[in-house]
Amino acid sequence: MKGRIENLRSELDTVDGDIVRLVAARLDLVGRIAREKASLPGDIRDPERERKVLERVETTARELGISAPLARKIFAEIIAHSVARQGATLGAGTGADPPREITVTFQGSPHTYGYLAGQKYVASLGLRARFVGVPTIFEAASELLSGAANLAFVPIENTMAGSFNQIYDLLREHELSIVGEETYKVDLSLAGIADVPLGSLQKILSHPLALEQCGQFIRALTGCRAVACVDTAEAMRAVAAGGDPTQAAIGSPEAAAACGLTILRRGIANQEENITRYVALARGPERFDQRITCKTSLILSTRHEQGALLRCLTILSDWGLSLTKLESRPRPNRPWEYMFFVDFEGNVTDPRVASALDDLRVAALYLKVLGSYPAKATPAEALAGGMSRPADLTTRVADANTAQPSSPVGDSAVAAAAAAAPPGADAASKPPAPARRSKQYKLADRASRQADTVVRVGDLLIGGDGFTVMAGPCSVESEAQIQATARHVREHGAHVLRGGVFKPRTSPYAFQGLGHQGLDLLAAAGKSVGIPIITEVMSPDQVRPVAEKADILQIGARNMQNFPLLNEVGKVDRPVLLKRGLSSTIEEWLAAAEYILAQGNGQVILCERGIRTFESATRNTLDLSAVVVLRERTHLPVVVDPSHGTGRRAYVASMAYAARACGAHGLLIEVHPDPDKALSDGDQSLTFPEFSGLMEGLRRLRL
Ligand code: PEP
Ligand code: MN
Numbered sequence: 001m002k003g004r005i006e007n008l009r010s011e012l013d014t015v016d017g018d019i020v021r022l023v024a025a026r027l028d029l030v031g032r033i034a035r036e037k038a039s040l041p042g043d044i045r046d047p048e049r050e051r052k053v054l055e056r057v058e059t060t061a062r063e064l065g066i067s068a069p070l071a072r073k074i075f076a077e078i079i080a081h082s083v084a085r086q087g088a089t090l091g092a093g094t095g096a097d098p099p100r101e102i103t104v105t106f107q108g109s110p111h112t113y114g115y116l117a118g119q120k121y122v123a124s125l126g127l128r129a130r131f132v133g134v135p136t137i138f139e140a141a142s143e144l145l146s147g148a149a150n151l152a153f154v155p156i157e158n159t160m161a162g163s164f165n166q167i168y169d170l171l172r173e174h175e176l177s178i179v180g181e182e183t184y185k186v187d188l189s190l191a192g193i194a195d196v197p198l199g200s201l202q203k204i205l206s207h208p209l210a211l212e213q214c215g216q217f218i219r220a221l222t223g224c225r226a227v228a229c230v231d232t233a234e235a236m237r238a239v240a241a242g243g244d245p246t247q248a249a250i251g252s253p254e255a256a257a258a259c260g261l262t263i264l265r266r267g268i269a270n271q272e273e274n275i276t277r278y279v280a281l282a283r284g285p286e287r288f289d290q291r292i293t294c295k296t297s298l299i300l301s302t303r304h305e306q307g308a309l310l311r312c313l314t315i316l317s318d319w320g321l322s323l324t325k326l327e328s329r330p331r332p333n334r335p336w337e338y339m340f341f342v343d344f345e346g347n348v349t350d351p352r353v354a355s356a357l358d359d360l361r362v363a364a365l366y367l368k369v370l371g372s373y374p375a376k377a378t379p380a381e382a383l384a385g386g387m388s389r390p391a392d393l394t395t396r397v398a399d400a401n402t403a404q405p406s407s408p409v410g411d412s413a414v415a416a417a418a419a420a421a422p423p424g425a426d427a428a429s430k431p432p433a434p435a436r437r438s439k440q441y442k443l444a445d446r447a448s449r450q451a452d453t454v455v456r457v458g459d460l461l462i463g464g465d466g467f468t469v470m471a472g473p474c475s476v477e478s479e480a481q482i483q484a485t486a487r488h489v490r491e492h493g494a495h496v497l498r499g500g501v502f503k504p505r506t507s508p509y510a511f512q513g514l515g516h517q518g519l520d521l522l523a524a525a526g527k528s529v530g531i532p533i534i535t536e537v538m539s540p541d542q543v544r545p546v547a548e549k550a551d552i553l554q555i556g557a558r559n560m561q562n563f564p565l566l567n568e569v570g571k572v573d574r575p576v577l578l579k580r581g582l583s584s585t586i587e588e589w590l591a592a593a594e595y596i597l598a599q600g601n602g603q604v605i606l607c608e609r610g611i612r613t614f615e616s617a618t619r620n621t622l623d624l625s626a627v628v629v630l631r632e633r634t635h636l637p638v639v640v641d642p643s644h645g646t647g648r649r650a651y652v653a654s655m656a657y658a659a660r661a662c663g664a665h666g667l668l669i670e671v672h673p674d675p676d677k678a679l680s681d682g683d684q685s686l687t688f689p690e691f692s693g694l695m696e697g698l699r700r701l702r703l
Contacts, residue, residue: 023078027085034086037291050079080376084124087292087374101128104280105140105149108231109133111255115233117184117278118153124182135230141170144281151179152281158186159275160213167279168329168341171299171370173544175571178297178371180280188214188274190264191236191256192248198264203227205235206250214250217268236261277377285371287349294347295324295375298357301331301339301366301573303602304456309340312363319356321346324375331573334458339366339573348372362448365456366573367600440587441594443602449635455575455603457532457551460495462575462605463637468666469698470534470552470577470639471691472498474681475511476518479525484673486525488688492695496552497526498668502538503680504558511679516545523549534577534668540568547574557582557609557644560592570599577605577668579641582620583612586629593636605637606630607668608659610645619647619684622655627664638663643670643684652686653694660701669694 054072061071104122106114115131122129129151134140137154144152154170157163170176188210192201201224204211211218211226218226229235232251239249240259248264249256256263288294302308316323325343330336346353348369361367442448454464462468471494476482486497501518503511514521519535526533532551537543538559547553552575559565560581569576576596580589593604608627610620622645630638640659642652656667672678672685686694 026078027082030082030085037086053079081124084374084376085126087288101130102150103132103148104129104151104153105132105134105143106153107134107137107140107155109233111233111236111252111258112231113184113186113252113276114153114155114278116252116254117155117182117276120184121153121180121182121278121280125180137164137166137170141174141176141281144176144283145174147283150282152176153182153278154281155276156181156279157277158209159273160269160271161209163327165329168327171281171341172329172332172339172368172573176281176283176370177285178279178373179282179286180373181295181376182278182280183377184276184278186213186269186274186276187253187267188232188250188269189253189256189266190214190217190248190250190268191253191259191261192239192245192264193243193261194245195262195264196245200246201248202246204248204250205229205238207232207235210250213269213271213274216270217265233258275377280373285348285369286373288347288372288374290347290349292347292374293345294372295343296346296348296353296372297370298342298344298360299339299366299368299370299573300342300360300364301337303363303365304454304461308363312340312342312360315356315359315363316342316344319352319359321353321356337456345375346372358443361443361597361600361602365453365602367602368571368573369600440591441597443597444590444593444604444634444636446633446635451635453602453604453635453637455605455637457496457575460532462639463665466665467660467698468496468639469494469669469695470496470498470666471669471671472522473500473672473678474643474670474685475500475503475679476514476522477679479521481673482521482525483528485671485688486529486531488673489671489691490529490531492692493699494669494695495531495666497522497529497531497533498535498554498670499525499533500536500680502536502542504536504538504556505680519546519549526551537565537569540564543568543572547572550574552577552605554607555579560584560589563595566592566595567599570596570601572601573603574601575603575605576601577607577639579607579609580611580623580626586626586633590630590634593634605639605665606634607639607641608645608664609641609668610647618645618651620645622646624655624658624662627659627662631663637665639666639668640664641668643668643681643686647684649675649684649686649690652684653690653697656694657697657701660698 054075057071057075058068061068104118106118108114110133115133118131132143132149134143140152140154143149154167155164156167198221201221203225204218205227206229208228210232211228218224229238233255235249236251236255236259239247240261250268253263253266300312302312313323321344323342323344327341328338329341331339348354357369452464455462460468471489472485473481476499482499489497499522501513501515501522503513505512522533522535534552534554535546535550536554536556537546543553553569554577555565555569557579560579578593578596589606593606596604608623610622613621615621622642627638627640642655642659646652646655652669656669659667669691670681670685671688671691672682673688675682675685675687678685
């Protein structure tokens, strides 16, 4: 009897081995087909063929008397895996060979769902990977950012629990790109050290989310307590180590097997469809072949206008791109303001997507492209068991393949945008855009946006019909100095407190500013009088830490063409005041603003602060005609700094009135409690009474 079972089991092992070998042979064929397809145009997926394969498999199953749905399920998995492998064969498009073994960091330990899903993901790419588990997703992000890992594999949403907000915060805060996604069906199973009756259980261990998802099952077991653990695999290990048959753990069947536990019940979650979606994060974006069905993820902040979100979403639909997810998160330190996380079907290598992104950069105040990556989770895929997608999308992708490929955000995107008109756009309903003046800037160009851009800082609106006064010392020098100035300027109507803490001084021996300590003093002064603050950043590494505390970032005249700095301020969601360079033309200035806009930050304020001319009676020559020119050429707000513009306090008020008269949206004014003792720019700083006089004069101006 025993011998017979042994024999049958060994036959079974042989059959299992054969199944695996056949799957390997099938994958080999898939790989060969992919290499053939690589030289041909067209979509790598053929939904019609996939449907036929599944039908044939079901027919064979019926003929053999086995379950057709089971056969479909098995083959849906195999085909999904094959498609991902074909995509991987076409490559990331960067030309670089993928590393032979990559390091993947994830939250948790081996046999947690994150680990299992990560294994599925790397297997679908045909890569070998070393998995490094860490306690939190923040540590996973640090491993990635430090270069210790090639990928961080993290959960982003679950069909029962919704979105994992921490990931969205990570994506907002750091320079991370999404390069892939994976779905994993969570089969929450109960396991113990022996096959005991469920009624005898006293403690159930698991991760808090798993305990919550199995709440109905646990509550039905009277006298049984739920105990939280760091992750599901750890719960299994604890039960195995405890050796107590009244304890059980909830986790994956794989984790139970690895710990030698007995499964007491499978699928105990409140809902059957319990699927987690994971994303693979990398330090930079990857580019995928257009024949791979991709999704693109974005972060956007909308303008302070009615219907702003709707306008952004309409751009996607005008370009024929379907939205797959929209999630909102609070903007940090901005109560009741939100940023939106958007996923849509499309690939940045597709000229239409590039054009849609250009339109979005104009429509939104801030846009960050998180990446384009092969799509694995779409509602259509879920319904068809990981198989098909809507027919209209197939057509669109095929159409797009015949269009000229182009780089998504480079100059060639301009040509591509001109060539491709939004298919859904109704040209007759839109006002005709004026001809573009310059190839150097298109997002800053008035032609791309008729209405003035209004930059919002809390309740304060800069641009449009408003007139904003930013005032304070050239440099923050002490707590007493900045507090006194803050109180005075606030009392007389200033809207923003200025103060330099990183100072661009001509001589290295001059006062260089109080740095981060000065920023804290400035932030405290702004808070104590209840107005936002503006301060200058001089290098890319200052941008993120300063953006945490300052409401507006200033780029000084000497840095107007510091391109790495412009790119960095373009990546954060903070308004930027861009001063005109000492000897820069208006064209160069707008092209510099374009760097910031092209990175996705549309919250740019231009500041005329005087230019170098042969004239030496004033420190600089304040070019007020620039205001008039800019109001015509760009939709961005323009403010004037008559302090640096003239260099002499006696001239400041007159030029401030003139700035107001010629259409500026505001002023930047240096004020000091005792200008003669100022550590920088005392000659041009107003005294307190002079500043109150100026504000009074501005109120009396009848324009
Ligand atoms: C300043 O605002 O203090 C400053 C240094 O200005 P600019 O860059 O215009 O010289
Ligand atoms: Mn100054």
